[in-house]
Amino acid sequence: MLSRIVRCGSISQLFRRSRMPPIIGIIRSLGRSLHRMSQATSSSTPPEIPARSRGLTKLDSARYKLEASPLFQVASQGNFRSLVPADLHAPQEVDSGWKAAFESIVETLRQSREANSLLGPDGRTSIELITKLGTLGLWGCSADRSELAESTSAAPIPRRACHWSEFFPLLTRLATIAKPVAGLASIHHTIGTLRAVDSFGTPDQRRRFLPRLTSGETLSAMAMTEPAAGSDLSAIRTTAVRQGEFLVISGEKCFITSLAHGRIATLIARESDRLIAAILPIPAHDSAELSLSTYALHPLKHSYNQGLWLREFRLPLKDVLPTENRSGLSVAYYGLNYGRVAVSSLAAGYLRSLLADMLPWSRHRKTFGQAIALRPLVKHRMARVASLLVACDALVQYCGGLHDSEYRVELEAIVAKVFATEAVKEAAIDLALKTHGGRALLVGHPVGDSLHDYLASTIYEGEGDLLCLSLGRSLAAAILVPRLEIPSPANSEKNPEETGDRLLEIWRRDFVKLLAADRTPWEGSQVQLVRLARRFMQLTAARLTLLKAAKSECEITRLAGELFAETLFAAELRETESRELIARSEQLADLIVATGWHALRDTQPAAMMFSYANA
Numbered sequence: 001m002l003s004r005i006v007r008c009g010s011i012s013q014l015f016r017r018s019r020m021p022p023i024i025g026i027i028r029s030l031g032r033s034l035h036r037m038s039q040a041t042s043s044s045t046p047p048e049i050p051a052r053s054r055g056l057t058k059l060d061s062a063r064y065k066l067e068a069s070p071l072f073q074v075a076s077q078g079n080f081r082s083l084v085p086a087d088l089h090a091p092q093e094v095d096s097g098w099k100a101a102f103e104s105i106v107e108t109l110r111q112s113r114e115a116n117s118l119l120g121p122d123g124r125t126s127i128e129l130i131t132k133l134g135t136l137g138l139w140g141c142s143a144d145r146s147e148l149a150e151s152t153s154a155a156p157i158p159r160r161a162c163h164w165s166e167f168f169p170l171l172t173r174l175a176t177i178a179k180p181v182a183g184l185a186s187i188h189h190t191i192g193t194l195r196a197v198d199s200f201g202t203p204d205q206r207r208r209f210l211p212r213l214t215s216g217e218t219l220s221a222m223a224m225t226e227p228a229a230g231s232d233l234s235a236i237r238t239t240a241v242r243q244g245e246f247l248v249i250s251g252e253k254c255f256i257t258s259l260a261h262g263r264i265a266t267l268i269a270r271e272s273d274r275l276i277a278a279i280l281p282i283p284a285h286d287s288a289e290l291s292l293s294t295y296a297l298h299p300l301k302h303s304y305n306q307g308l309w310l311r312e313f314r315l316p317l318k319d320v321l322p323t324e325n326r327s328g329l330s331v332a333y334y335g336l337n338y339g340r341v342a343v344s345s346l347a348a349g350y351l352r353s354l355l356a357d358m359l360p361w362s363r364h365r366k367t368f369g370q371a372i373a374l375r376p377l378v379k380h381r382m383a384r385v386a387s388l389l390v391a392c393d394a395l396v397q398y399c400g401g402l403h404d405s406e407y408r409v410e411l412e413a414i415v416a417k418v419f420a421t422e423a424v425k426e427a428a429i430d431l432a433l434k435t436h437g438g439r440a441l442l443v444g445h446p447v448g449d450s451l452h453d454y455l456a457s458t459i460y461e462g463e464g465d466l467l468c469l470s471l472g473r474s475l476a477a478a479i480l481v482p483r484l485e486i487p488s489p490a491n492s493e494k495n496p497e498e499t500g501d502r503l504l505e506i507w508r509r510d511f512v513k514l515l516a517a518d519r520t521p522w523e524g525s526q527v528q529l530v531r532l533a534r535r536f537m538q539l540t541a542a543r544l545t546l547l548k549a550a551k552s553e554c555e556i557t558r559l560a561g562e563l564f565a566e567t568l569f570a571a572e573l574r575e576t577e578s579r580e581l582i583a584r585s586e587q588l589a590d591l592i593v594a595t596g597w598h599a600l601r602d603t604q605p606a607a608m609m610f611s612y613a614n615a
């Protein structure tokens, strides 16, 4: 059963229990509250960012329900303009006091890159750098530290958590400067034990673990995957057996990023018929009961990714995270709703580096008597990377706002993650690799050296097609919600936002057709369901990118955002890109080459390889 393999939250449970007609009955009762919500979210007053709630309270809140998700409502109503809360997407003046600390973090990382001291002698992120970034607040900024003792750091670090709409753009900047550091922060703050303890931990667990986790003395990881359980987490075999005040744990984990001696992991294990989540401090050395296993892996060369063996390891019961009557996987899924946005934030940084490296090279490289930067084909590629970058930024910004407003952000995070990681794959392989030519494959070239990292992001935290199946399944439920009467604005072919809604309506019709032919497309019609989910993802990206473009004061951002949406609409309408559209994409590339772009401010273009200076 797919429901065991990919999770769709409460809606998947609904599907499991009943077939279509009961769903309609149940969902009908949601109508009135959905209507109230749609009115609330379409108001023009920016919503207040509520205080952060702790995990379990939040899991039970009305806003955390999947049906409350803005994208669930969009699919249900077939209308973007009334239902994607544009005000959440607007750049908000959200300064939680972390602004100065974040600038110091970025500056420290930049200096370390310039001094060539990002890596330690073992080729991994330098311990001194991790410690220094800890004193500046990097490892604790997303956690509520109000009950912790005063920090000894000289820098003024706020004790309350930063907003997610501040944290995700920080990750993008870190990824632009130093991918491995950004990767560590991404895991630690989202799927790692910091998030688990901060959101679900008991007062005792917070007291014992938060000081280490927030200072960066101990970075953290998530140990979920096993040799026989990757996409299908119901197949987890690591067992936990109660013995007095302990759980005796046996099993094997693999592919665990950031797992190393002295760090902490959140462990998912099976205790009789349910899965639990527990805090597992990894000792400084291997023992007969707990050891790490290593293997050669192409990506993440400068980070740890290891396996874990547990043989009758005794874990104190007090280190199990409380989930009441829920599965321990709730802790993992909760983290993944942040983690997938974090992965998209990293992707936005990778796109910046890819574009920045194309610029000097294409100006420098002459073929047939002309710099390749002057060729329409190459300009088109640069413009495409710029458009993808703006689209990723728009999705990240949107998801950050939704997290700050305590939505569930499951569907939205899937859309952002799949879109952004595939944008990186396209930019790296179809655009950057071709533009750099043979040099891209020289050892030491930034594109070739990172190819495996770019590809790996399409797999970890959920492989793209499987996530689209999960998304498609939730969209199927949304489509079965009776439509509310939301008036559509008058149709005008010229307005791209209206084109977006028209295409959404066509998408909805196609989805209804699929559901009429196959009531369980997640089992029988997977290919069609994934295609439909991808179309929804693209339309969502277009809508948000247009919003971002409209609000931007930067001409390049505006042009890149509009081009992204219009190119996508042309593809959806099966039209070839117009001459006018192609001319605008060349104009965009010329602008970036001639004036530079604020979005690329943290980049450091790589040294030219085999420069052929006299060519």
Ligand SMILES: Cc1cc2nc3c(=O)[nH]c(=O)nc-3n(C[C@H](O)[C@H](O)[C@H](O)COP(=O)(O)OP(=O)(O)OC[C@H]3O[C@@H](n4cnc5c(N)ncnc54)[C@H](O)[C@@H]3O)c2cc1C
Pocket: 002, 005, 221, 222, 223, 224, 225, 229, 230, 231, 232, 254, 255, 256, 257, 258, 299, 300, 305, 456, 459, 460, 461, 462, 463, 465, 466, 526
């Ligand atoms: C670099 C890297 C870092 C990672 N970091 C972590 C980490 O920190 N912590 C952690 O716990 N895990 C981690 N992982 C594991 C990662 O989450 C899994 O690799 C991922 O979830 C996919 O699982 P799998 O590789 O076992 O693929 P499988 O489950 O073997 O699936 C292979 C493919 O089969 C297809 N497939 C599977 N089921 C279905 C279905 N029902 N219908 C249709 N097609 C299907 C899909 O295309 C799927 O991708 C990491 C992996 C990598 C590569």
